[in-house]
Structures are given as C-alpha cells and as structure tokens.
Amino acid sequence: MVVGDIATGTEVLVIGGGPGGYVAAIRGGQLGLDVTLVEADAYGGTCLNEGCIPSKALIHASDLAYEVEHAEEMGIHARADVDVQGLVGWKDGVVDQLTGGVEQLCKANGVNLVPGRAEFTDSHTARVAHGGEGQGSESIEFEHAVVATGSRPIELPGFSFDGDRILSSSDVLSLDSLPETMLVVGGGYIGMELSTMLAKLGCDVTVVEMLDDILPGYDEDVTRTVRERAEELGIEFSFGEAAQGWEDTGNGARVTTENEDGETTEYTAENVLVAVGRQPVTDTCNVEAAGLEPNENGVLETDDAARTDVEHIFAVGDVAGEPMLAHKAYREGHVAAEVIAGEPTRLDYQAVPAAVFTDPEIGTVGLTESEAEAEGFDPVVGEMPMAASGRALTVGEDEGFVRVVADAETEFVLGAQIVAPEASELIAEVGLAIEMGARLEDIAATIHTHPTLSEAVGEAAANARGAAVHTLNR
Ligand code: FAD
Ligand code: NAD
Numbered sequence: 001m002v003v004g005d006i007a008t009g010t011e012v013l014v015i016g017g018g019p020g021g022y023v024a025a026i027r028g029g030q031l032g033l034d035v036t037l038v039e040a041d042a043y044g045g046t047c048l049n050e051g052c053i054p055s056k057a058l059i060h061a062s063d064l065a066y067e068v069e070h071a072e073e074m075g076i077h078a079r080a081d082v083d084v085q086g087l088v089g090w091k092d093g094v095v096d097q098l099t100g101g102v103e104q105l106c107k108a109n110g111v112n113l114v115p116g117r118a119e120f121t122d123s124h125t126a127r128v129a130h131g132g133e134g135q136g137s138e139s140i141e142f143e144h145a146v147v148a149t150g151s152r153p154i155e156l157p158g159f160s161f162d163g164d165r166i167l168s169s170s171d172v173l174s175l176d177s178l179p180e181t182m183l184v185v186g187g188g189y190i191g192m193e194l195s196t197m198l199a200k201l202g203c204d205v206t207v208v209e210m211l212d213d214i215l216p217g218y219d220e221d222v223t224r225t226v227r228e229r230a231e232e233l234g235i236e237f238s239f240g241e242a243a244q245g246w247e248d249t250g251n252g253a254r255v256t257t258e259n260e261d262g263e264t265t266e267y268t269a270e271n272v273l274v275a276v277g278r279q280p281v282t283d284t285c286n287v288e289a290a291g292l293e294p295n296e297n298g299v300l301e302t303d304d305a306a307r308t309d310v311e312h313i314f315a316v317g318d319v320a321g322e323p324m325l326a327h328k329a330y331r332e333g334h335v336a337a338e339v340i341a342g343e344p345t346r347l348d349y350q351a352v353p354a355a356v357f358t359d360p361e362i363g364t365v366g367l368t369e370s371e372a373e374a375e376g377f378d379p380v381v382g383e384m385p386m387a388a389s390g391r392a393l394t395v396g397e398d399e400g401f402v403r404v405v406a407d408a409e410t411e412f413v414l415g416a417q418i419v420a421p422e423a424s425e426l427i428a429e430v431g432l433a434i435e436m437g438a439r440l441e442d443i444a445a446t447i448h449t450h451p452t453l454s455e456a457v458g459e460a461a462a463n464a465r466g467a468a469v470h471t472l473n474r
Pocket of ligand 1: 055284317
C-alpha cells in the first residue's frame with residue numbers, strides 16, 4: 001500500500017536516537033516540550049548497538065575467560081571453553097534489553113518516535129522517508145531542531161570495510177568465530193580495548209600504530225603501564241608505521257606499512273581491524289538546507305548552549321566534535337533540551353572524564369600536571385601506587401597508580417589520572433570533587449571504605465599534602 005506524503009508539526013525535532021539525541025528527546029519530553037525523535041536505524045545509536053555497551057560486554061567476558069585460566073597462583077586450575085557465538089548472543093541480549101529500554105523511556109516521556117531518515121528541506125522543515133518502497137514520507141515542520149547524527153569510522157584509503165578481511169569495530173563486536181590472528185591498525189581507544197579483548201580470548205594480535213606510542217594524549221607513564229601489560233598478554237606492537245595498502249592472500253590479508261623514512265614492512269593476518277578514528281556524520285540529513293555548514297573537520301560547531309550558528313538549531317554528541325564520548329553526548333543533549341525549554345543551563349567541560357577499558361583500565365578527568373602548568377597553575381601532585389593498595393592485592397591486580405593534581409596554593413583539585421583496576425569507576429570521585437570545587441583535604445579527610453580500591457584516591461590526595469600513611473610521601 002502506498003502511504004502518501006503527510007505533513008506534521010513539532011516543537012522540537014531531534015535527528016538521531018543515540019546518547020545525544022535520545023537524552024535531548026527524553027529531557028525535552030520531561031520539560032513539557034512536544035518532541036519528535038527520528039532514528040534511521042536503531043535506538044541507542046552507536047553507543048548501545050555497536051560501541052560502548054557491546055564492547056564492554058565482550059571485554060568483561062574476555063576478562064572472565066582469561067582470569068579463570070590464569071588463577072593458578074590462587075590455587076585455581078580451570079579451563080575456559082569460549083563459544084564465540086554464545087558470547088556474541090549474550091552480548092546481543094544485553095544490547096536488546098537496553099535499546100528496548102530507550103524506546104520505552106522515550107514513549108513514557110511523551111516523545112513521538114518516527115522511524116526513518118530525516119533530511120532538512122529548509123531551516124524549519126525536514127522530510128522523513130519512511131522505510132521500504134512505497135511507504136511514503138512525512139514532512140515535519142519544527143520550531144527547534146537538535147542534530148544528533150553521531151559519527152562513523154574513518155575509512156583508510158585502500159582499506160574499505162568489507163566485513164570479511166578488513167573489519168570495522170562493529171564487525172569485531174559481532175564475529176562468528178575467533179580469528180587466529182588479527183592485525184589492528186591504530187593503537188587508540190578502539191585498537192587498545194579490542195586488542196586486549198581479542199588477546200584474552202586467545203587471538204594473536206599485532207598493533208600497528210602511526211605514532212610512537214599507544215593512546216595519544218595520555219601521560220607516558222599511563223600508556224606504559226597499559227602497553228607493558230598488553231605485551232604480557234602477547235600483543236605485539238609496531239610504532240611509527242602507517243598502513244598503506246593490503247592484498248588478499250586467500251586465507252588472510254597481507255598489509256604493507258610505511259615508516260617516516262619510506263621503509264616498508266609487511267604483516268599477514270587472518271583479519272585486519274582498522275580503528276583510526278571516527279568522523280562526524282553530516283551527510284545524511286542535508287544540513288546545508290537548514291543553513292548549517294560543517295567546519296573543516298566536518299564538525300557542527302556549537303556554543304555553550306549547544307546551539308549552532310542557526311539560532312533555533314542545536315547540535316549534540318559526536319557530530320558536535322571531540323571528545324567523542326557518550327557521556328559528553330548525554331550532557332549536551334540534556335543542555336540543548338533545557339535551553340530550548342527556557343532553562344538557564346549551560347555546558348561546562350572542565351570535568352569531562354574519560355575511561356579506556358584496557359587492562360588495567362585508565363580513568364582521567366580535568367588537568368594533568370603539565371596541562372595545569374600550561375594554564376598558569378603551580379600544581380602539586382600526589383600519588384598512590386596500586387601495589388600499596390590492600391584491595392588491589394586481594395584481587396590480584398596491583399599494577400598502576402592513582403595521581404591527583406591540585407593547585408599548590410589553594411589546594412583546589414584540578415584533575416586526576418588513574419591507571420588501575422576499576423579506574424573507570426574510581427575517576428568519578430575526582431570528577432565530583434572538581435565539580436564541587438573541593439580541595440585536597442576534602443578528599444583526604446573523606447572516610448573511604450576499607451578495603452577498597454577507592455582508598456587509593458584518598459591516599460593520593462593525602463600524599464599531595466605530605467600526609468599519606470600507606471605510601472611514602474613525596
Ligand atoms: P551516535 O551514537 O552515533 O548516534 C547517532 C544516531 O543518529 C545513529 O543511531 C544514526 O542511525 C542516527 N542518524 C544519523 N543520521 C540520521 C538521519 N539523517 N536521520 C535519522 N537518524 C540518523 N564512548 C564512551 O563514552 N565510552 C565508551 O566506552 C565508548 N566505547 C566505544 C566503543 C566503540 C567500539 C565505539 C565505536 C564507540 C565508543 N564510544 C564510547 C563512543 C560513543 O559510542 C559515542 O561517543 C556516542 O555513541 C555518540 O553519541 P551520539 O548520540 O552523538 O551519536
Ligand atoms: P583514536 O583516535 O582513539 O585512535 C586512532 C589511532 O589510529 C591513533 O593512535 C592514530 O595515531 C592511529 N592512526 C591513524 N592513522 C593510522 C594509520 N594509517 N596507520 C596506523 N595508525 C594510524 O580512534 P579510535 O580508536 O578509532 O576510536 C574512535 C573514537 O571512539 C575515540 O576517539 C573515542 O572518542 C571513541 N571511543 C571511546 C571509547 C571509550 O570511551 N572507552 C572506546 C572506544 C572508542
């Protein structure tokens with residue numbers, strides 16, 4: 001049956017149902033706005049369907065399998081038989097539960113859900129082509145719009161994702177079977193998280209990274225801890241080499257890399273994961289028709305209200321630029337909805353945490369020591385090695401440290417770098433401290449539960465004041 005074109009109207013049109021878009025829609029609904037959310041593919045976007053959640057599910061499962069097989073020191077002798085299809089099926093179940101939850105929450109908050117791809121036709125109207133031939137389309141007139149179209153993986157020239165040899169992170173999160181060997185191009189967030197996961201499941205992994213270290217932007221002692229542990233897991237690294245091209249060998253891929261001096265090296269592997277960054281998606285919704293112009297990096301620039309150059313159009317999440325993290329998208333979605341509803345909310349990026357789910361994990365927030373210096377502070381730093389944490393020893397994971405950075409004169413907490421088990425959780429305490437304008441003493445005098453990993457945060461703060469008890473003061 002052909003359903004003709006229909007015309008509708010809405011106060012707020014949200015394009016894209018990932019963490020940026022669905023939060024904007026739900027918050028808008030809560031504030032009494034009439035919201036329409038258009039999603040072309042699956043509610044939850046990259047994060048729930050092929051990013052944060054599926055990767056963390058598989059990382060957790062691979063940790064479990066690895067731990068079981070490496071607990072001889074604790075007197076435990078066991079073998080883990082991993083059924084990859086069962087593993088991926090479990091992960092899909094987790095994803096379904098969460099994406100279904102997003103849909104329900106949208107409906108419960110009065111959000112009008114429209115499946116399909118939205119394209120601006122002008123600055124106050126968008127057309128949504130409904131899926132399937134002859135399904136017609138809908139023209140939606142809006143007062144405000146929130147562009148939340150996310151990002152997609154960058155394709156290296158010559159390395160088109162084919163789902164067979166050359167894999168994207170999405171492909172690796174839905175493997176049918178575990179390859180024996182994997183070449184990972186890019187030692188950033190995805191390269192390091194998925195290499196660790198694959199190595200723990202028994203795959204031979206080699207990482208080729210263009211720069212001279214993994215995880216650009218993190219302190220050298222943070223990356224060293226993670227890199228050394230990755231090497232213990234059997235991951236091999238080649239630095240200073242960029243992937244140039246590949247050929248199919250029949251049972252795998254032969255990849256050629258080139259270093260700064262033009263010297264080439266060849267690697268063979270059953271599969272190749274290319275994870276060299278992600279780029280904003282602005283080519284799915286005809287942004288130009290709405291008067292929007294992406295910058296030279298493809299980003300829709302916004303102000304501290306998440307507003308674009310076009311007064312009534314907002315952009316949130318990955319499409320609005322770095323850092324491309326789900327919790328940053330959440331916050332921007334939240335703020336955009338509140339600003340549209342007339343609330344005096346604004347964005348403040350001084351305490352955006354980041355976590356890398358490697359072994360051990362990394363958690364950071366605020367400023368490093370050198371960033372604090374560059375911003376004109378006279379920083380004081382306190383550290384607690386995890387080897388001195390009773391809890392870390394009881395869980396058999398004592399690599400890493402907690403470092404807290406503060407302003408020497410006022411003792412205001414400025415940042416933290418944590419490389420430790422559960423660093424992704426531990427960093428929240430320091431984020432809250434920065435957000436509340438806490439001083440070192442506030443953290444140091446907080447009674448932390450014993451024995452927990454979080455005690456190390458308290459000890460690092462005390463260490464910065466020369467008052468640590470469980471480690472030598474600096
Ligand atoms: P997306 O989640 O990309 O959602 C955009 C949505 O818009 C999509 O559903 C798309 O279908 C839809 N869309 C696009 N165009 C249109 C259109 N014209 N009409 C209708 N719909 C449209 N971040 C973290 O913070 N922690 C992590 O642990 C983490 N792990 C990750 C692991 C991997 C493997 C990957 C790839 C990413 C990870 N990220 C992580 C990043 C995180 O997924 C993104 O930052 C987040 O999803 C961005 O949210 P978003 O709403 O901006 O965009
Ligand atoms: P990334 O920017 O983190 O890392 C890409 C790496 O690829 C860099 O180290 C870069 O030097 C390298 N590279 C680029 N071109 C290369 C080439 N030709 N040969 C070899 N190396 C090359 O990007 P990513 O790992 O693809 O992740 C994309 C984004 O997804 C991240 O920036 C982050 O925003 C998000 N993400 C977040 C998490 C998390 O929060 N835990 C996890 C996964 C992804």
